[in-house]
Amino acid sequence: xxxxxxxxxxxxxxxxxxAAFQARIDRGDKIEPKEWMPEGYRKTLIRQISQHAHxxxxxxxxxxxxxxxxxxxxxxxxxxxxxQDEAGHGLYLYSAAExxxxxxxxxxxxxxxxxxxxxxxxxxxxxxxADMGAVGWLVDGAAIMxxxxxxxxxxxxxxxxxxxxxxxxxFHQRQGYHIMMKMARGTEAQREMAQDALDxxxxxxxxxxxxxxxxxxxxxxxxxxxxxxxxxxxxxQRFVNETVPQAEFLGLTVPDPELRxxxxxxxxxxxxxxxxxxxxxxxxxGPCNRERLGARVRAWEDGAWFREGLTAYADKAAQxxxxxxxxxx
Amino acid sequence: xxxxxxxxxxFIRSQNGLNHRHVGSxxxxxxxxxxxxxxxxxxxxxxxxxxxxxxxxxITASRPSEKGPLxxxxxxxxxxxxxxxxxxxxxxxx
Ligand SMILES: [Fe+2]
Ligand SMILES: [Fe+2]
Numbered sequence: 001x002x003x004x005x006x007x008x009x010x011x012x013x014x015x016x017x018x019a020a021f022q023a024r025i026d027r028g029d030k031i032e033p034k035e036w037m038p039e040g041y042r043k044t045l046i047r048q049i050s051q052h053a054h055x056x057x058x059x060x061x062x063x064x065x066x067x068x069x070x071x072x073x074x075x076x077x078x079x080x081x082x083x084q085d086e087a088g089h090g091l092y093l094y095s096a097a098e099x100x101x102x103x104x105x106x107x108x109x110x111x112x113x114x115x116x117x118x119x120x121x122x123x124x125x126x127x128x129x130a131d132m133g134a135v136g137w138l139v140d141g142a143a144i145m146x147x148x149x150x151x152x153x154x155x156x157x158x159x160x161x162x163x164x165x166x167x168x169x170x171f172h173q174r175q176g177y178h179i180m181m182k183m184a185r186g187t188e189a190q191r192e193m194a195q196d197a198l199d200x201x202x203x204x205x206x207x208x209x210x211x212x213x214x215x216x217x218x219x220x221x222x223x224x225x226x227x228x229x230x231x232x233x234x235x236x237q238r239f240v241n242e243t244v245p246q247a248e249f250l251g252l253t254v255p256d257p258e259l260r261x262x263x264x265x266x267x268x269x270x271x272x273x274x275x276x277x278x279x280x281x282x283x284x285x286g287p288c289n290r291e292r293l294g295a296r297v298r299a300w301e302d303g304a305w306f307r308e309g310l311t312a313y314a315d316k317a318a319q320x321x322x323x324x325x326x327x328x329x
Numbered sequence: 330x331x332x333x334x335x336x337x338x339x340f341i342r343s344q345n346g347l348n349h350r351h352v353g354s355x356x357x358x359x360x361x362x363x364x365x366x367x368x369x370x371x372x373x374x375x376x377x378x379x380x381x382x383x384x385x386x387x388i389t390a391s392r393p394s395e396k397g398p399l400x401x402x403x404x405x406x407x408x409x410x411x412x413x414x415x416x417x418x419x420x421x422x423x
């Protein structure tokens with residue numbers, strides 16, 4: 001997902017405390033920042049939430065690419081609003097992670113040095129305007145699939161961030177689908193662009209849910225802690241079931257010859273994405289990894305003088321206030 | 330690494346007549362900037378008519394471990410609730 005393949009951390013805590021903690025989770029209690037929690041719970045959550053935050057931030061880049069080239073002023077305003085929302089999502093999540101005892105700068109450092117991961121999906125290029133449609137429809141669609149159940153996650157600040165994010169996400173998917181509708185019903189060239197965008201984004205979108213985790217110990221622990229609610233395969237299946245009829249409505253073809261409705265499981269049978277490709281992208285060898293991280297680091301470094309200026313101004317103003325206070329005494 | 334901006338807790342009144350409510354936090358160099366950033370981060374869809382910002386470091390919180398001593402005393406005072414008292418229906422609405 002936005003946080004793919006989060007390794008859970010082992011806990012070396014007192015077994016009695018661990019059992020009591022698990023009982024709280026099983027009861028449906030929410031865990032709040034300063035309360036006791038197993039070290040593994042805290043570390044796994046930091047990794048998962050920060051990975052999610054990084055994805056929101058890096059996820060602005062493929063769409064930012066099209067803000068200056070949107071076909072109309074209205075589409076430009078919409079895309080700008082959407083990308084601004086993603087920045088907000090990143091900030092909600094960074095704040096949630098900070099309540100667990102990691103600083104914002106530490107998380108930025110992990111992202112910028114390449115030690116932290118973000119979703120593989122953002123390492124694919126956005127080549128045409130139809131990609132803005134495909135991204136909103138499929139990428140935000142897949143994100144929603146994962147984020148809706150996470151609203152019930154056991155960690156209070158994470159759950160609250162998810163609730164806020166989910167409220168904003170639906171507009172993202174609908175504006176994307178709206179673009180696809182326009183393109184699919186436009187000229188032949190536009191229809192082809194729409195089909196081409198679906199062809200390129202279908203499998204990377206399926207990869208967003210991460211590899212099958214049926215046998216993964218990590219996801220079992222995370223599910224017991226309710227920081228993961230569904231298996232990757234469950235969510236992927238749900239996504240396919242929901243998306244295929246939407247593609248049919250557009251008159252577009254999902255690029256999978258094996259795709260078939262299976263009445264027994266009340267869902268579609270479909271082909272798995274190329275998992276070798278997925279692992280290569282995670283390792284940093286996707287089509288845009290270097291470009292994305294480069295753009296992110298450049299933005300951070302180019303903004304340093306401005307951040308420092310604001311700090312200097314705040315310090316000066318504080319000194320002036322302090323000076324005025326002593327003068328008045 | 331440059332000094333990290335302090336963290337601010339953000340409270341928003343969604344409409345007049347309601348309390349300000351905690352909505353989240355953000356980093357900013359000073360209070361004025363915190364308010365501007367809070368506008369962008371937490372009220373992009375007209376979620377508020379007023380913003381309070383408070384430095385997180387200035388908040389004193391009760392400790393989770395004090396939860397028992399602080400809140401348990403309220404537990405055995407059921408007589409503070411109106412449902413504790415049985416009043417015959419004949420009395421009418423009360
Ligand atoms: Fe988002
Ligand atoms: Fe989104």
